[in-house]
Amino acid sequence: MIRLLSQVLNAGELQAVRELLPQVGFGDGRITNQSSQVKRNLQASQEDPVNARIAQLARDALARHPDLRIHAMPRTMARATVVRYEPGMTYGWHVDEALFPSTPPMRSDLSCTIFLNDPTEYDGGELMIQLGAQELAYKLNAGDAILYPSTTIHQVAPVTRGVRIAAITWLHSWIADASQRELLSQLDEARAIAVRGAAPGDPRLQVLLESLKTNLFRMWADT
Ligand SMILES: O=C(O)CCC(=O)C(=O)O
Numbered sequence: 001m002i003r004l005l006s007q008v009l010n011a012g013e014l015q016a017v018r019e020l021l022p023q024v025g026f027g028d029g030r031i032t033n034q035s036s037q038v039k040r041n042l043q044a045s046q047e048d049p050v051n052a053r054i055a056q057l058a059r060d061a062l063a064r065h066p067d068l069r070i071h072a073m074p075r076t077m078a079r080a081t082v083v084r085y086e087p088g089m090t091y092g093w094h095v096d097e098a099l100f101p102s103t104p105p106m107r108s109d110l111s112c113t114i115f116l117n118d119p120t121e122y123d124g125g126e127l128m129i130q131l132g133a134q135e136l137a138y139k140l141n142a143g144d145a146i147l148y149p150s151t152t153i154h155q156v157a158p159v160t161r162g163v164r165i166a167a168i169t170w171l172h173s174w175i176a177d178a179s180q181r182e183l184l185s186q187l188d189e190a191r192a193i194a195v196r197g198a199a200p201g202d203p204r205l206q207v208l209l210e211s212l213k214t215n216l217f218r219m220w221a222d223t
């Protein structure tokens, strides 16, 4: 499932990132995808010390975001990388690698983009995700993030004006199976609504419970 995580970075962290960004050392993005025919962007090298500081800010911010825990059930999070798209740059349709090349390698279940600059600063540069025949486009406010399954075909549309800057990372979930993960996150959301003291007939709680009951029945029904 695609999930938007709002205000992952708070105002202070965004300001710290803005001050660090001019010092990031960027290189050709193909360094990590040498055979890619569609990747035309800039990215920080993993050894870059300024990237490491931004990555740490991003990791801490994601780790404390309640929606990340509910929807990703993260086991491991890869070190984030700052990416930069100038006019004409793009990352065409592709699927992310199955294994993130850490030691040991990490299976990527979910991909995550944290938008680091304001959408008014550039044209184009939408993160587009294919859902069957549909193409969904996302361009979020600075500090917001999107979480999407690493199995999806996606692209960054060409930037036509200005500069798009984001931090990207990947997550290994405790729950490998996406439909099982969805059941658990619906259950967790329902629990959170109930704990807050839902009003009788709360529509969100009702539809969550109906979905859980129906989909568990579909899974377990002996036909
Ligand atoms: O910059 C983004 O939003 C995602 C880029 C991407 O798809 C990737 O680096 O694999």
Ligand SMILES: [Fe+2]
Binding pocket: 094, 095, 096, 111, 154
């Ligand atoms: Fe990607």
